[in-house]
Amino acid sequence: MPRINTHYQKLRAGYLFPEIGKRVRAFASAHPEARIIRLGIGDVVLPLPRPIVEAMKAGAEEMASAETFRGYGPEQGYEFLLEAIAENYRSQGAEVAADEIFVSDGSKCDTANLQEIFALDNVVALTDPVYPVYVDTNVMAGRTGEADEGGRYANLVYLPTTAENGFDPPLPAKPVDIIYLCSPNNPTGAVMSRVSLERWVAYARKEGAVILFDAAYEAFIREPGLLHSIFEIPGAREVAIEFRSFSKTAGFTGTRCAFTVIPKEVYGRDASGAPIPLRALWNRRHTTKFNGVSYPVQKAAAAVFSPEGSAAVQANIDYYMENARIIRAGLAVAGYRVYGGVNAPYIWLRVPAGMTSWDFFDRLLGEAHVVGTPGSGFGSCGEGYFRLSAFGLRENIQEAIERIRTKMKI
Numbered sequence: 001m002p003r004i005n006t007h008y009q010k011l012r013a014g015y016l017f018p019e020i021g022k023r024v025r026a027f028a029s030a031h032p033e034a035r036i037i038r039l040g041i042g043d044v045v046l047p048l049p050r051p052i053v054e055a056m057k058a059g060a061e062e063m064a065s066a067e068t069f070r071g072y073g074p075e076q077g078y079e080f081l082l083e084a085i086a087e088n089y090r091s092q093g094a095e096v097a098a099d100e101i102f103v104s105d106g107s108k109c110d111t112a113n114l115q116e117i118f119a120l121d122n123v124v125a126l127t128d129p130v131y132p133v134y135v136d137t138n139v140m141a142g143r144t145g146e147a148d149e150g151g152r153y154a155n156l157v158y159l160p161t162t163a164e165n166g167f168d169p170p171l172p173a174k175p176v177d178i179i180y181l182c183s184p185n186n187p188t189g190a191v192m193s194r195v196s197l198e199r200w201v202a203y204a205r206k207e208g209a210v211i212l213f214d215a216a217y218e219a220f221i222r223e224p225g226l227l228h229s230i231f232e233i234p235g236a237r238e239v240a241i242e243f244r245s246f247s248k249t250a251g252f253t254g255t256r257c258a259f260t261v262i263p264k265e266v267y268g269r270d271a272s273g274a275p276i277p278l279r280a281l282w283n284r285r286h287t288t289k290f291n292g293v294s295y296p297v298q299k300a301a302a303a304v305f306s307p308e309g310s311a312a313v314q315a316n317i318d319y320y321m322e323n324a325r326i327i328r329a330g331l332a333v334a335g336y337r338v339y340g341g342v343n344a345p346y347i348w349l350r351v352p353a354g355m356t357s358w359d360f361f362d363r364l365l366g367e368a369h370v371v372g373t374p375g376s377g378f379g380s381c382g383e384g385y386f387r388l389s390a391f392g393l394r395e396n397i398q399e400a401i402e403r404i405r406t407k408m409k410i
């Protein structure tokens with residue numbers, strides 16, 4: 001028998017969503033009459049907008065004729081999509097070239113795989129609470145020690161983001177090499193200010209660190225003056241890599257398309273200390289391990305930037321953000337302290353004093369028949385918080401909030 005990668009044995013078994021599923025199933029079988037509303041997992045509910053489906057269909061139609069049929073495409077993505085993405089960056093005030101963009105089938109894979117191009121002895125910093133993929137993939141790679149009682153792994157540097165610091169990631173107390181930042185944030189719903197991003201870019205430049213910036217939710221930013229890309233900060237091109245996804249932006253969670261931007265100016269160093277462009281390493285990795293996103297899906301993704309596509313996508317985002325407003329307002333009236341939900345589709349609420357996140361989960365399910373996500377599942381600093389997602393149908397959101405206001409006995 002071959003030996004396994006024992007780093008996998010350090011993983012705290014995919015605990016959060018299976019445990020939620022188990023508790024919901026147990027409740028549903030004990031209360032078959034209950035109509036459970038799920039605001040837990042952050043999946044979209046609105047269908048793909050018509051202009052995007054039409055583009056996908058046209059792409060599929062081309063595959064049916066010998067003149068327009070396409071086999072393997074460029075692993076990095078078709079030029080028409082790369083150009084549309086680069087143009088979108090320009091319209092947001094960030095300079096990104098088409099050959100710095102790598103189209104993929106998801107930001108989950110990209111944020112998970114990017115760490116492969118770095119040595120194992122780099123020190124990794126990430127926020128607490130955090131999108132768990134950043135943590136688990138570094139554990140699997142062997143970049144961490146064992147987890148402690150609270151679920152924190154040795155050798156990772158955790159940056160607490162709580163109400164006390166306005167959910168703004170503090171600079172690390174010791175030098176780090178790789179920093180994962182996510183803004184707008186899953187799970188806290190917070191968005192980093194220009195000042196905060198400038199501080200991080202300055203830190204990375206001074207310390208020779210690289211920022212892995214997850215902007216999967218940038219399209220949900222509403223307030224003017226907030227930055228959509230880290231590349232809007234002067235000097236970021238030397239120290240940052242950015243991830244974006246069509247999943248939440250345009251309803252592609254089931255269709256699958258995303259991209260990663262690696263500017264030509266961002267470098268790592270080899271064993272002799274010589275600078276090596278990270279873009280070249282990722283290009284090697286991507287072309288070796290990935291064979292491109294399907295042509296019809298890339299046609300659909302390009303349609304997101306067309307006038308009709310972008311209007312339709314914007315309407316869906318407006319819909320979700322109105323849900324977020326309804327959740328925030330309803331919870332505030334019910335006496336909860338709420339965060340997020342203004343520039344992000346997640347609402348992060350403080351559970352009532354004396355309760356844990358899981359206590360609140362059980363009460364919410366038992367009394368209001370609503371499912372959310374316990375904050376402690378995203379890290380120890382998430383204890384005492386709870387995430388509700390604005391990705392729901394309006395009538396379900398309204399009913400969930402009504403039930404929380406009238407049926408919860410807290």
Ligand SMILES: Cc1ncc(COP(=O)(O)O)c(C=O)c1O
Nearest residue numbers: 106107108131186216245247258
């Ligand atoms: C912060 C963050 N990054 C990345 C992803 C993954 O997105 P994709 O569907 O592109 O894999 C998610 C999905 O929930 C997310 O919350």
